[in-house]
Amino acid sequence: MIRLDRKPVARSVDSMLSSSSVFQTMLQEVIKVIGDYSENNDIFYDDPLSADTQLIADLGLTSVDFVSIFQKCQSLSPDRLSFIELVMPVEGQYVSDLSIGELSEYIIKQSASIGPTSTKGSAGSQGQQPKDVEDSKYKRSPFSSIQFEQFKSLIQTPTFSADNTIDTRYKLVFILSSPRSGSTLLQRMLDQHPEIESPEELHLLHYDTYAQRQTALSHAETKHLLGGTVRLRAKVNGISLEDSARLEGELVESETPVISFFKEIEDSFSKEYLVDKTPSYAYSRHTLERITAQFPDAKFIYLVRHPSAVVKSLVDSQLQEIIPFARRYTGDTSAIPEMIWALCHENIQSVLKDIDNSRIHYLNYEDLVTSPDKSMDELLSFLGLPFYASCANPYSAEQSMQIETNEFAGDLKFFLENRIVDNRADIWRSFPALHSLSEISVGLMGNIPGYEVQQ
8 A cells, every 4th residue: 555645745847848749649648548547447527638637636546546557557668667756756755646747757757767777767766865754754652561452452353163274285375474564575476486376465364254354344445455355266266357256245145254265266276375465464363373273284474574664664654544453542653553563573473483483484574675586595495396587576577567456455565666676675774763662572573583683
């Protein structure tokens, strides 16, 4: 998820460029993309689209619409583009709106700057100066154990009627992490392997039945999370999305246990591994205990990102605003992002301590983005699979990028990039307010094998 409602950043289309034939041609192409998207998604507007049309103020587009349109604009350039600098010209600060002219100008300039060996136009290479962002937005007081217990008490305890173990011909892998830890990047990297099906977030195992899941996720801000199972079922079973959605509707009506999904796709599943990447599982220790009990042969990837980096990303994205239990917290709200990190890792560690170490692979986000080849080689070796170079560069596989982002369950920021951005690993160090951590977080970091405790 990304948010485009930050402080406004003044931008204008270059006057010389706006009068050129190249700009006018690109402008008409972008207008067609936006017009087609609007028509297909029932977005209505009164005035003709022009260079001055604002995507939010005039068309009412959401951040999800932005990313979907950016994805479709990829066809207007011979090379894959990065849109991160367009929506976040200053690190940590999203623009408040964009005009169609600004989008057109950006595509032209990006296309001109990309060369065979160039990194110009790649996210993080220019325009993002942390010093221009107020450090105060990340300020918070270290949280106490009393605050942490109060925060955890807000999480509802799920109940599960089915407790049978699930045995499938294919192998299951669960990525366990806090949100904003790079799990979408890892999911897309794994999905490049011919023996791995690594879909978007499934959001299954918090719930007992499909009906319970439907009720919990059918709200406007979360309904897109219901689509992961529909699209995976359609892909694996070779049926249309409409038929898959109809089948899921029947499962909701009959109050079928969600655990049945893994057997439902078994007969048609042709790959060796299925990856379930749903970071919210780590919010609930009961959910994690269910996973380890009902999937006794599953493997686990414990993905860790430095808590200060996660705090920064949670603050930038404002993700806590759509997490129900976080919204119910009435204490010091500035502590919520770090408590989310601590909650997830406390739960993950409490469950993995009883799992044979041969079934666990520890992976640091910092290693993943700075040494993707080495990290993926080690991870695939853990799974008993050969290394594929495309797994270390998911942006090179263009066919894997063409998805309907307006229905995607995962971090849409992945689709704004055109490469793995290694400097994002330590960007949090530029903000002094992010350097202090609570003792609870430091203690949890010390429990992670191979992870150096740094502040």
